[in-house]
Amino acid sequence: MSLVQIAGLLADQTRAAFCLALLDGRAWTAGELARHAGVSQSTASEHLSRLTAGGLLTEVRQGRHRYVRLAGPAVADLLEDLASFSPSTPSPQTLRESTRMSAEARARTCYDHLAGHLGVVVSDALLNLGLVVDRNGLSVSERGLEWFADLGVSLPARRRSRPVVRSCLDWTERRTHLGGAAGAALCRTAFERQWVERIGSGRALRITPSGDRAFRELLALDIHSII
């Protein structure tokens, strides 16, 4: 890729919006980026192919999702460098942005399960309690099945459809958290019982007081507050 081609990749409103969104270091799905930039999925798909071919993004295919993130810190540097030529965005926006980002770092959804600091804490606690087994091919232990049953969650018997548990890389914590059917079920339950609720229209979550109590009790966490 020549200088001209790299610049060309960033010379489009939609592609630039993708890259700027990815400046937070997280991985986004193609659909999320399409919605964020206000274009159709087909358009987003082609843009992402060009950005990855140009070496600006790397992608991870996970099931039917195409996760995409900046290829490295050099790309972020380039974006910052280019952005520095524009008049800096007014303070309110930056403030709101940083608020949103720190909220998402605390707790958010990752596709259909819990992520962020909350997701990692929950996953660690489940492992400590021996509720899920983190061995070659994750699975739920006997005690884990009981725990989920007590919670009122019926885990599907292991079919060949979706893995019951799956470790999912957390892009802010740089650690794995609980995905798969169990993670999705837990997340659904948390929403239904109002342990968490969405902040605005993004992926960020707020942990309610009752949610804080419930998580600490269920996970036997001897801490003042889960976050």
Place this chain on the structure above:
Amino acid sequence: MSLVQIAGLLADQTRAAFCLALLDGRAWTAGELARHAGVSQSTASEHLSRLTAGGLLTEVRQGRHRYVRLAGPAVADLLEDLASFSPSTPSPQTLRESTRMSAEARARTCYDHLAGHLGVVVSDALLNLGLVVDRNGLSVSERGLEWFADLGVSLPARRRSRPVVRSCLDWTERRTHLGGAAGAALCRTAFERQWVERIGSGRALRITPSGDRAFRELLALDIHSII
């Protein structure tokens, strides 16, 4: 200018060629850049207008010439940053480039007069000898007229056409050198008497042995070699 617009300026082969040529820190005329990139003058003119409007270049109008250079070190940084994504140019090219550039730093033509280190040395010597007067509105002294006459150069009586002497900013030395009719006459004489000769097709000059002697004698320079 937004990030997208800045990137758009660099996303064109011709504009990128302009900017990369200007990475040497010197000022180029519109015509030189047009020839360098292989486009017509009209095309180059429009590109330069867009680059200056976008804040990447600054321009200085001098007579019928439009001199243009990078707006600042931040632009050079951005270009280097972008270029770093391309596979680096093979060593031979870089070597040839650096050779050419150092040659031009030593001695070159600036439109129609001498520039580079040679140009500055000559101008300084002429000022020291009191041959040109550097006061409000440059002019040639009585002794200067004699000096030029001895050289066999007839300076045009001061018309209102072209200034006899003019200080011209040197883009490698960051100092002024002798331009105007006197500078052009001196340069022409240097070529006719083979004190200097062109290196290749660029602006770089080689000082011949006889030229080295002639310059040192004429300018009463007590140095081993003029460069």
Place this chain on the structure above:
DNA sequence: CACATAGTTCGGCGAGGGCCGAAGTGTTTC
């Protein structure tokens, strides 16, 4: 299996932009 969802590929439309030559402006030379 049917169904829903995420993403991809393809065809076609329309806007934008790079290019040139021709004509015009301003500067320098003779």
Place this chain on the structure above:
DNA sequence: GAAACACTTCGGCCCTCGCCGAACTATGTG
């Protein structure tokens, strides 16, 4: 004043590219 020169503006050509919708593939769900 005439001619040469550097540069600019304008009109028009053509190609690229971003976009969408429709059809298609692949994955997960019931």
